[in-house]
Amino acid sequence: MTNIPIESIPVLGKNPLPPAWRKYFSFSTDHKVIGVQYLVTSFVFFLIGGLLSMVMRAELITPESDLVDRSLYNSMFTMHGTIMIFLWIFPSLLGLANFLVPLMIGARDMAFPRLNAVAFWMVPVFGILLMSSFFLPSGASQSGWWAYPPVSLQNPSGDLINGQVMWLLAVAISGVASIMGAVNFVTTIFKMRAPGMTFFRMPIFVWTVLSAQLIQLVGLPALTAGAVMLLLDLTLGTSFFNPEKGGNPLLYQHFFWFYSHPAVYVMVLPIFGVFSEILPVYARKPLFGYRVVAISSITISVVSLLVWVHHMFASGTPGWMRMFFMATTMCVAVPTGVKIFAWTATIWRGKLRMDTPMLFALGAILMFLFAGITGVMLGSVPFDIHVNNTYFVVGHFHYIVYGTITMGMFAALYHWFPKITGRMYYEGLGKLHFWLAFIGTNLNFFPMHPAGLMGMPRRVSSYDPEYAFWNVLASLGGFLLGMSTLPFILNMVSSWVQGKKAPANPWRAIGLEWLVSSPPPVENFEEIPVVIAEPYGYGKSEPLVSNAAAMTQEA
Amino acid sequence: MKLRTVLTLAAIAIPITLISLWMGQQAYSWMPPQASAESKLIDDLFSFLVILGTFIFLGVGGTIIYSIIFYRAGKYDFSDGPPIEGNVTLEVVWTIIPVFLVIWIAGYSYHVYSQMAIREPMEIVHLHNPMEMESAYAAPEKNLDTQENVTKGAPESAVVLPPEEIEVHSRQWVWEFRYPEQNVTSTELHLPVDRRVRLALQTEDVLHGFYIPAFRLKQDIIPNRTIDFEFTPIRIGKYRLEDSQFSGTYFAVMQADVLVESPDDYKQWLAQAANREPSAAYNQAASEYSRFSDKAIKPGWPTIVPAPAPLVNQPGATSLKTYSQ
Numbered sequence: 001m002t003n004i005p006i007e008s009i010p011v012l013g014k015n016p017l018p019p020a021w022r023k024y025f026s027f028s029t030d031h032k033v034i035g036v037q038y039l040v041t042s043f044v045f046f047l048i049g050g051l052l053s054m055v056m057r058a059e060l061i062t063p064e065s066d067l068v069d070r071s072l073y074n075s076m077f078t079m080h081g082t083i084m085i086f087l088w089i090f091p092s093l094l095g096l097a098n099f100l101v102p103l104m105i106g107a108r109d110m111a112f113p114r115l116n117a118v119a120f121w122m123v124p125v126f127g128i129l130l131m132s133s134f135f136l137p138s139g140a141s142q143s144g145w146w147a148y149p150p151v152s153l154q155n156p157s158g159d160l161i162n163g164q165v166m167w168l169l170a171v172a173i174s175g176v177a178s179i180m181g182a183v184n185f186v187t188t189i190f191k192m193r194a195p196g197m198t199f200f201r202m203p204i205f206v207w208t209v210l211s212a213q214l215i216q217l218v219g220l221p222a223l224t225a226g227a228v229m230l231l232l233d234l235t236l237g238t239s240f241f242n243p244e245k246g247g248n249p250l251l252y253q254h255f256f257w258f259y260s261h262p263a264v265y266v267m268v269l270p271i272f273g274v275f276s277e278i279l280p281v282y283a284r285k286p287l288f289g290y291r292v293v294a295i296s297s298i299t300i301s302v303v304s305l306l307v308w309v310h311h312m313f314a315s316g317t318p319g320w321m322r323m324f325f326m327a328t329t330m331c332v333a334v335p336t337g338v339k340i341f342a343w344t345a346t347i348w349r350g351k352l353r354m355d356t357p358m359l360f361a362l363g364a365i366l367m368f369l370f371a372g373i374t375g376v377m378l379g380s381v382p383f384d385i386h387v388n389n390t391y392f393v394v395g396h397f398h399y400i401v402y403g404t405i406t407m408g409m410f411a412a413l414y415h416w417f418p419k420i421t422g423r424m425y426y427e428g429l430g431k432l433h434f435w436l437a438f439i440g441t442n443l444n445f446f447p448m449h450p451a452g453l454m455g456m457p458r459r460v461s462s463y464d465p466e467y468a469f470w471n472v473l474a475s476l477g478g479f480l481l482g483m484s485t486l487p488f489i490l491n492m493v494s495s496w497v498q499g500k501k502a503p504a505n506p507w508r509a510i511g512l513e514w515l516v517s518s519p520p521p522v523e524n525f526e527e528i529p530v531v532i533a534e535p536y537g538y539g540k541s542e543p544l545v546s547n548a549a550a551m552t553q554e555a
Numbered sequence: 556m557k558l559r560t561v562l563t564l565a566a567i568a569i570p571i572t573l574i575s576l577w578m579g580q581q582a583y584s585w586m587p588p589q590a591s592a593e594s595k596l597i598d599d600l601f602s603f604l605v606i607l608g609t610f611i612f613l614g615v616g617g618t619i620i621y622s623i624i625f626y627r628a629g630k631y632d633f634s635d636g637p638p639i640e641g642n643v644t645l646e647v648v649w650t651i652i653p654v655f656l657v658i659w660i661a662g663y664s665y666h667v668y669s670q671m672a673i674r675e676p677m678e679i680v681h682l683h684n685p686m687e688m689e690s691a692y693a694a695p696e697k698n699l700d701t702q703e704n705v706t707k708g709a710p711e712s713a714v715v716l717p718p719e720e721i722e723v724h725s726r727q728w729v730w731e732f733r734y735p736e737q738n739v740t741s742t743e744l745h746l747p748v749d750r751r752v753r754l755a756l757q758t759e760d761v762l763h764g765f766y767i768p769a770f771r772l773k774q775d776i777i778p779n780r781t782i783d784f785e786f787t788p789i790r791i792g793k794y795r796l797e798d799s800q801f802s803g804t805y806f807a808v809m810q811a812d813v814l815v816e817s818p819d820d821y822k823q824w825l826a827q828a829a830n831r832e833p834s835a836a837y838n839q840a841a842s843e844y845s846r847f848s849d850k851a852i853k854p855g856w857p858t859i860v861p862a863p864a865p866l867v868n869q870p871g872a873t874s875l876k877t878y879s880q
Binding site for chain 1: 585586587596597600601604608611612615616618619620622623626627628632633634635636637638639640641642645646649650653654656657658660661663664665667668671673760761762764766768769771772773774775777778779780782795797798799800801802803804805806807808810843852853854855856857858859860
């Protein structure tokens, strides 16, 4: 696990390279290629999941169930949730981390490049497996992305190969792939840092990836085990969770949320990292309280392992358990609050330049602030008993998964687009994308809060007419959000093909990745950098590395 | 701190406080009518959370918006901002304030929860020492485990009379209520006003959720268990019971009417219903299942066959407010 010198890989220098685009369809072990593979694949699934949600919003624009069959609607929200989590947010974040982490810590690749490639290629495999269940005679899974038994065990078709089995297989494979990724990232970050890159010189993005991947290592085995047990119940007739045979359906809920709540932090922590990277660049100030922000990431991942029952406050949980997990849940607010304050202080008295990445980052932070406040409300047991499983919860977590994570992902994609592709994107289209997405997100997800307070349950395909007003607004917002991806796609494709050539450091940013060319050469660094400063030295004009010239010399 | 800073902060904090308090008042109007004693407690808690939330949102969000407007770099200004890397005092303050806030919220929530005394699922409780956890951060007025608790602020009759016992049977996708004393069954939930009600929640197949938004109360129903659930209706009227835990294909139509009646009307209804011959209730799920689907998009996937319409003394309304075309 040391950095292999470039001379030991003789093939690349001698043979003429194949056309650039072809490497993205090959079993490449280059972390940058794998990063792009993750990003593009996950974006395709993002569009599929988004289309499903737009059909759902079309169904919900009227109170009656009048567009799609109820069973189809149920499978749509199941697949929407599953695709967006396991095939958009997880892999897109892994893509970003794959591209950036080795560059940011001064490594030539990940610790286990081949494992990295295998983990990626499992994504299209289980993605296709999952999507193909739509074409089964029994239909795709219809039990929601929680797949709570006994509903998930009912299997009305009687077929052995049914949508639920395919879903469980896909989730189990996804779990295995993510564990592979987690092992790789944790090892890379611990073992492959460049000389001088101490823990407290690592960029916050690396800290947050580390925090997130540590959660994966601890939590994923629980989910994967739960999925396998449910699969055994469903196919072999075991009785882990089947109440008809004396199994305990509540046990599954604990298995599921023990991982799936921390999973939210797996998804959001790297985006906190993105904010912490982007704000200093466009505000021209060091990140406020760097060490505290770094430590609060680890704190969040530790506390996140002890809060899962807050998803079960209305379930079969006794009072003491509800009270205990209310207390732990509230604790998460503290390190998270510290981060928001640190970002606010970072832009305070800065020299702000509102380019597209900064717009997305600040828009996402504002929406995260709102989601954090409704999140603390949900942590309060008595209030949660009213809004649990209503649209209030749906509104809250969409402010996280879209308002914060997806918007933050767009911020990252614009910010590192020149580094990834070697081209500049079109600023005008980027700003158009931001405003459509910002308005669309709020129009789509804010009305879900009042609907939930009034009592509209989630996962319904028809509802009482008094909820109609807010649903019409949400549906219009949903369609606008769908439209907002068009300028993004146009921007990415046209910029990649014919955008202006990007210099090594178009944003005057500090960081190892900005010292190498755009796109970075294979193996990243000619000579491994020697780091001599903390990562956010804006306004201090001190060098980051001692061997800047040698490390970028072209071979 | 300089006097000017203090005055500026005060000038900002006062209007934000006023707006937050006003939002806290508005919060009551975002909720359904207060039809149970518990709903008053929960609405007060929600109002408090809205006040705090608004204050934080305006305070932090306002600072961010202010920075966006007033700290913009000029078009040709490529200089850096001041290299401020942190401020220990500030960081300690903004760690301690959230700590106090969340302790306050958790303590208040704990207090409300113990006052509600809704008798959540208990069977695991007795295996543990239930009070071990709570005493650390809040002193409860009443033990959570006390069986005879009645929601604070409930009318006197709710305290004096023993709770009215009603069985709730749920199955895919219909609610059925049984009044054991009179042996009356119904698909409408009739409840006496101002009296403690004790429900015995049961399911015959999958998880369901008992949820009446106007009561602000919700409890999942779990196979092979009977869960006791208590509350006090305080407002005469007609409300909706919704299934809140996803239960399969016709989940959305698993609803029932809830009628809170004066004690006399309630008694009269029970007496009348007891004399009525049981008849088949209207069943939205079964009726949709048997009908040809005329939806635009229909895959024809197999689904669980809905349970037959229950035979009850009080079959209730013939249709739900929501229906499939």
